[in-house]
Amino acid sequence: MLTTEQKPIEEILKYLEGDKDVFIVGCRGCAEGCHTGGEQEVLDIKQKLGDAGKTVTGTSLIDFMCNENLVRMTLQAQEDKIVDADSLIVLCCGIGVQATSAVVDKIVHPGCNTVSMGGRHGEWRDGERCLECGNCILEFTGGICPIARCAKSLLHGPCGGSEGGKCEVHPDLPCAWDLIIQRLTKLGKLDILEDIVPPKNWGVSLTGGPPRPR
Ligand code: SF4
Ligand code: SF4
Numbered sequence: 001m002l003t004t005e006q007k008p009i010e011e012i013l014k015y016l017e018g019d020k021d022v023f024i025v026g027c028r029g030c031a032e033g034c035h036t037g038g039e040q041e042v043l044d045i046k047q048k049l050g051d052a053g054k055t056v057t058g059t060s061l062i063d064f065m066c067n068e069n070l071v072r073m074t075l076q077a078q079e080d081k082i083v084d085a086d087s088l089i090v091l092c093c094g095i096g097v098q099a100t101s102a103v104v105d106k107i108v109h110p111g112c113n114t115v116s117m118g119g120r121h122g123e124w125r126d127g128e129r130c131l132e133c134g135n136c137i138l139e140f141t142g143g144i145c146p147i148a149r150c151a152k153s154l155l156h157g158p159c160g161g162s163e164g165g166k167c168e169v170h171p172d173l174p175c176a177w178d179l180i181i182q183r184l185t186k187l188g189k190l191d192i193l194e195d196i197v198p199p200k201n202w203g204v205s206l207t208g209g210p211p212r213p214r
Contacts, residue, residue, distance in 0.1 A: 065096025101143025
C-alpha cells in the first residue's frame with residue numbers, strides 16, 4: 001500500500017492561487033485507506049476550497065489511480081466538468097498525480113505527499129514513477145517526477161548530457177527534464193520554472209542514502 005499524507009491546506013491554496021475553478025480527484029485505493037484522498041477527504045477539500053472562494057466544477061473518485069487506463073476512462077466521462085476547470089487537484093500518491101497529468105491537458109496539483117510505497121500497487125507501463133520522497137514537487141514540474149524519472153534525480157534540469165530528448169545515462173529512455181519542459185510549454189506554463197522554490201526537505205524521504213528503518 002502507498003502511504004500518503006495530505007499536504008497542509010495552506011500549501012494547497014498557494015498552489016491554486018490564480019485558479020478560480022477547480023476539479024477534484026480522489027482515489028478509492030490506498031489514499032482512501034490512509035484517509036488522505038477517499039470520499040470524505042474529497043468532500044472536506046471541496047468545502048475548504050469553497051470557503052476560500054473557489055468554484056469546484058466537479059469531483060471524481062477513481063478505484064485505483066495508479067492504473068493509468070482507469071484514470072483515463074474515468075476522467076474522460078467527466079470531460080465536460082474538467083473542461084470548465086482551470087486546474088485539477090489530486091488527492092493520492094505521486095503515481096496518481098502523474099497518471100492524471102498524462103491524460104488531462106491541464107495543470108494538475110498534488111494534494112498529498114507520498115511517504116511510503118510498501119506492499120503492492122498498480123503497475124505503470126515503463127517502470128517506477130514515484131520514489132516516496134515524502135515532499136512531492138510535482139507542482140513545479142508539470143506533473144512529471146524528476147526524482148523517479150531523471151537518472152540523476154535533478155531538481156533543476158536538464159543536465160548537459162541530454163541529447164535529442166534522450167537521457168545521457170539511459171539513451172533508450174526519454175530525458176525526464178525534456179519531458180517536463182515539453183509538458184509545461186504545451187500548457188503555456190513554462191514560467192513555472194522561473195519560480196523560486198524553497199529548498200526541498202529530503203529529511204522526510206525514505207529513499208536515497210543509507211537504508212533507514214521504516
Ligand atoms: S516528487 Fe516524485 S518521488 Fe516525490 S512524492 Fe512526488 S512523485 Fe513521489
Ligand atoms: S539527460 Fe535528462 S534524465 Fe538524464 S540525467 Fe540528464 S537531466 Fe536527468
